[in-house]
Amino acid sequence: MAEGAPLPRVRxxxxxxxxxxxxxxxxxVRLLLVADDARSGAMDRLVEVAGACxxxxxxxxxxxxxxxxxxxxxxxxxxxAGRDPEAALDASLARGGALWLLVGVAYPGNVGMxxxxxxxxxxxxxxxxxxxxxxxxxxxxxxxMRADKFMPVLWQGAAEVLxxxxxxxxxxxxxxxAGARAHxxxxxxxxxxxxxxxxxxxxxxDVLARCDERVRVPMAGFIPCYNLQAAVSAVAVERxxxxxxxxxxxxxx
Numbered sequence: 001m002a003e004g005a006p007l008p009r010v011r012x013x014x015x016x017x018x019x020x021x022x023x024x025x026x027x028x029v030r031l032l033l034v035a036d037d038a039r040s041g042a043m044d045r046l047v048e049v050a051g052a053c054x055x056x057x058x059x060x061x062x063x064x065x066x067x068x069x070x071x072x073x074x075x076x077x078x079x080x081a082g083r084d085p086e087a088a089l090d091a092s093l094a095r096g097g098a099l100w101l102l103v104g105v106a107y108p109g110n111v112g113m114x115x116x117x118x119x120x121x122x123x124x125x126x127x128x129x130x131x132x133x134x135x136x137x138x139x140x141x142x143x144x145m146r147a148d149k150f151m152p153v154l155w156q157g158a159a160e161v162l163x164x165x166x167x168x169x170x171x172x173x174x175x176x177x178a179g180a181r182a183h184x185x186x187x188x189x190x191x192x193x194x195x196x197x198x199x200x201x202x203x204x205x206d207v208l209a210r211c212d213e214r215v216r217v218p219m220a221g222f223i224p225c226y227n228l229q230a231a232v233s234a235v236a237v238e239r240x241x242x243x244x245x246x247x248x249x250x251x252x253x
Contacts (some may be wrong), residue, residue, distance in 0.1 A: 017019035104198030112143020
């Protein structure tokens with residue numbers, strides 16, 4: 001099991017009273033979403049407190065809040081704590097968690113689904129090294145169901161990402177069908193960059209050479225590969241399982 005694996009620190013705070021308490025306690029609240037039709041003194045006070053704390057406030061429809069809310073029925077306000085959606089690469093790496101790196105992925109829909117999976121699994125950021133124009137990027141973000149509103153999505157070259165990740169103390173793990181061991185036998189917790197290649201060419205050799213380890217997601221069918229999102233999901237959930245089994249921080253090995 002991983003040494004020094006941090007527990008996921010991204011969390012949702014729901015409800016006016018809970019969010020105001022978090023703000024007053026100086027918790028790391030990064031974004032406030034409020035129902036666009038909510039009218040009350042309590043809501044006005046919450047927005048005022050958020051503004052005083054420098055927390056961005058965005059309005060959302062009831063449908064959006066219902067889709068995002070963990071409690072049922074949905075609350076009038078939701079807050080994101082622990083991760084700055086506008087953070088740059090170095091700030092994201094400084095959090096010491098998971099960062100996903102896509103290299104050469106060609107289809108915006110696949111990129112979007114991986115962005116969403118990375119956000120849901122509590123990643124600190126995702127970086128994309130691919131040949132996407134403005135419309136391609138927009139299509140990818142639409143396919144992510146706008147997960148970029150809640151997690152940094154960085155369009156940067158793989159070499160730069162991996163070099164800065166190495167300096168920050170991250171271990172780079174490649175998802176590669178030729179990996180020596182299955183993903184569940186690898187140490188996925190702690191400061192990690194998970195590298196995923198394109199649908200056809202996989203991870204380019206020069207990028208693969210920069211990785212510390214290769215892991216494979218086992219397959220047992222006739223078709224020789226998973227959908228990109230399925231492989232990413234398998235690794236992301238296994239990382240969460242490992243983190244859940246290591247509740248106490250330890251020194252990084």
